Amino acid sequence: MLTDQMAVADDQSPAAAIHAAALLRAAVRQTDRRGLEVSIARLRLLASRDGHQGTASMALSTALHVRYIWSGDTAALAESVAVAREAVRAAGSDVSLVELTNAAVGLQAWYGETRDDIVLAQLTTLIRRFAVRDEPSGGGPAAPHLDLAEVLLDQHAGADPRMREALKSARQAAEAEGGSTALAYVTFTLRLLAKQRGRSALLDAAIAVARAAVAAVPGSTTALAQLAWVLLDRHKLLGDADALDESIKLGRAAVDHGDPENGSRPLAALPLMSALSARYATTGERADVEAAAAVGHRCLQRLRVDDPRQVPLLAGLADVWSEILERTADRVALDEVSSACRRAMALTSHDHPYHADLLVRLSTALHRWYEHTGDQSAAAEAISLARRAVVRSPTDRADVMSHLASLLITQFRASGELALADEAVELAERAAAAEGRENAALLSNVSVAHQTRSEVTGALSDIDRAIAACRAAVSAAAADDPRRSTYFANLSRALARRHAITGDTSYLTMAVEVARRTVQVLPAGQRDEARHLANLCDLLLILAAAGEPDNPDIYDQLQEAVEIARMAVRLTPPGDPNHAARLAQLGLALQKLSERNGEPQALDDAITTSRTAVDMTPLDHGTRAGRVAHLGHAYALRAQVSQDGADAREALTLLRAAAADRSATASVRAGAAARAGRLAASAGDWREAADDLAHAMTLLRRLVHGTGHGLTTERALNELAGVAADAAACAARSGDLPRALSLIEQGTRMRLAQASDANAGTANLPALHPTLAHELREVAEALARDDAADDLTRSPAEAAATVAHRRRLDERWQRTVESIRALPDFADFFGPPSPASLLAAAHQGPVIVVYVSSICSGALLVTPHALQHVSLPELTESQVGARANAISTAESASLDAVVADTLAWLRDTAVTQILAALDGLGTYERLWWMPVGTAAFLPWHAVDDVIDRYVCSYTPTLGSLRLARDRAPALPSTHSPGRAVAVAVAYSETESQVLLPGVSRELAALVALLGEQLRILAGADATRDGVLAALDRYPWVHIACCAISDPARPSASRLMLADGQLSVSDVRARPLRDAEVAVLAACAAGRSDAGASAAAVHITSAWHLAGFRQVIGSLWSVPDAAIARLMHSLYVEVTRRGHLDATAVPYALCASTRLLRQQRVNRPSVWAAFIHVGV
Incomplete structure (x- = not known):
């Protein structure tokens, strides 16, 4: 029918082009795809006949652009832009506002596809053409607002001169013809630059231009919607609540003014929907989400089922429901997001530009569901959808690649699969490179990817790249970019991590300085100020702990930490989910300050503050055990000063509760158990102390098995050495020498097994029972990853998911170990070895087990039928460490003196007592030494009385000595x-x-x-x-x-x-x-x-x-x-x-x-x- 109507007009008459354009409008209103294609064919013919000038060319450009919108055909968009450019070129100085506007629409869409700054420059050049038009005298209603926008841009250091020129040209257009459409395009361009570059001045300029557009054409749906959008951008960038309220008001006005006949109302609803969901993100009022969804559904009902305008509306609906998933695991919200995205994808081809965005939206929703629930199938689907989005993007889109990289990082943290981290790093690097210029946000993502990979690899190359990327991000960010503080924070974390790996305190000092800078660059009223202050407090506490004991700066650092923590508490209202965390941090800072200066008031304040933090923390929260443990330690410190038995009992109760809490990480529980044991030992409760310390050993066992997890394993190994020695000391003081020997042997095997599979059962397990060995390795590494992760969570639901995950890991570990112990010859697996088996290791000569403990050092003399203990109170940890370090650092000229002094010291503090006790056990030719920990680096065999009387050997464990003997020569x-x-x-x-x-x-x-x-x-x-x-x-x-x-x-x-x-x-x-x-x-x-x-x-x-x-x-x-x-x-x-x-x-x-x-x-x-x- 359309073909017949078009044939009525004479192909050579101007009326033919006008008639064809009218038919095009009808096809667009009716979503008539066949009519559109007929119009394109007809208009292409007419445009070629009139030399690509006039109405036919403009209508052809519009028709091709509509085809692109409906189908995602980028070739149609390219042709649309080319036709519009040719029309503008052919018109020369007689170019009309309509022709310029049509070309601008195409260029903006093409920039959206390519993100090419050259296209943006062409768009600015096109807008500049307005300047050659005749300008009527006097200003218009837009003039003052354009003046304001130009002043803002002129004041903004580094503002793009193209934008100032665009504003100047838009002013002339507004004064000449009202300029609402041209101003809307300038607003769009400024919004785009403001969001990409984080420049609040550009955003304010966009608001000024958008207000000018509303003033130029009061009641214009397009102008109202554009102003609503840009005000919403201001709220999201700067947290401006007033801007959000005005955006909602304008969004409602745009919907109310929309004309259902020309289709402006459906898409005009989008800024209102987004603003309502943004208010939900601030207040948590679900009614806002439901209201936004209702607006979207009403607009969808007015459209035909195949109307391509459904796509942006459905995408907007998905965004609305996604806000709920940011807070909680809501199945209804997930289903709504999934339904909206899948309906929209059904209306778009795979190469449609919206298709990749829809895949990302659904991927993000599924990822949030996984974070709340731990649903692995959701995580896998999220990654699968993100991969499809990367493949189906018409070009290398940085945002899509960056999204996939972030999902892979999360999955890597959960699985430990290094290939995922490698892929995430590669994608983050590609995304940054694809931008074609230094993009601060993308560079910051590069840093996060490298930092995450370093958590397992410990590779300095990753940390150094992370630091370089962070520094580049900070340099690339504009001075008024509100995200600049985030880039500084990432740099601070990267520097702190380099210190953690290398021990180089200069990086920790730099991390603190950058953290201070992070707080300084925060915009006024920034909601993240408390979080950044808390990070600075953490770093100050770490810096103080890393300093030499006699460093006078430590007191100042701790005082600053306390003041910073107080500020963070003041900025975090009682109803905030992070309020308890801020109080716990303040309590810890006060505790450390009290330990440093002995101020009783600071310790009392620490206990009061920490108690409040504990009381505010839910029983099943993953951080509760850590807070309980800190409170217990504070009570223990006060008990040491006051000798108050009530304080000591409360400390033990709290520490043992923390150690038993399966919601906590293994290291938190082990630390609490160890503190409880040492506190019990200080009261002379030796048997209970040994029980607590043995419990700490079993918890640390989980973190040192297998390949380990970087710094988590290293810290666990260092802690384990001291815990095992203290446990043995307590067992020995209780009179239970067999248990003391079993504990020191167990701890040493555990420590060595991480590097050498010294435990016989562990060594044989992979060969005899590979499935169980694999399961044990997997769960151990999952426990280490959980321990390495922080406890920062976005919602109570996510905190609950973390707790559930830890409990599942705890049950899985216990189930796996019990299954192994049920096997033949594995009854003692990961447990204390039987004393009888250990005594048998001494059948060819005594074994002298020397342990160095903070409680009381000693030696266990092992013979086949007897076990004797020698207390060595002068063999202290500090002295042993100092002697071992003195030997390793001595210059050649002084080494003889150092070794001679060490031999004399060993004789006087330990060897004389040991040999005296040994003489009472019999006469022997051979003697084995088993010094544990740093003591193994001292020359026990070379002390005068030893080298003269015995043929000495060493053994790392009694078990390894038995294994070596059992093997035939x-x-x-x-x-x-x-x-x-x-x-x-x-x-x-x-x-x-x-x-x-x-x-x-x-x-x-x-x-x-x-x-x-x-x-x-x-x-x-x-x-x-x-x-x-x-x-x-x-x-x-x-x-x-x-x-x-x-x-x-x-x-x-x-x-x-x-x-x-x-x-x-x-x-x-x-x-x-x-x-x-x-x-x-x-x-x-x-x-x-x-x-x-x-x-x-x-x-x-x-x-x-x-x-x-x-x-x-x-x-x-x-x-x-x-x-x-x-x-x-x-x-x-x-x-x-x-x-x-x-x-x-x-x-x-x-x-x-x-x-x-x-x-x-x-x-x-x-x-x-x-x-x-x-x-």
């Missing part, structure tokens, strides 16, 4: 002619790769003594693959190359070879069934750092735990000439029978050490360095 008891049983590995990292003189002499002596029994891998032949193959083949390995010891991560201790490094973990990964003896005659096989913690493990123990029955190594670096002399003496002794004799190794080392001491009695740094570990 790999070396033959007699010589087998022609068979090589040993390999020597020698490599020098010198530039010429020439072996050091001492190493060359060492190898020559080995060749002379061993002959055909020896194979040599030296120089370029000392490769990783070559050495690994040799370890499989030869039971005796002699290492004569540089090594790096990593006491904190013994699996990372490594040898430097011709083509790389060989770590202990590489060795442990081999099935070393015949590994008998490893001699680490390395030029730097001892400790490489000066600050190994109590959780440290020596490299010799690491090789022993990797599979070698016996290992010889040095506690510190020894000159290569001295090593060569000792090694020659050693090998002379072990080859006296004509072949390598593994049974002679400990005797040979003892004899060689005694000989070297006779020769160089004043050089204890030479003769006391080497130790024997194993059988």
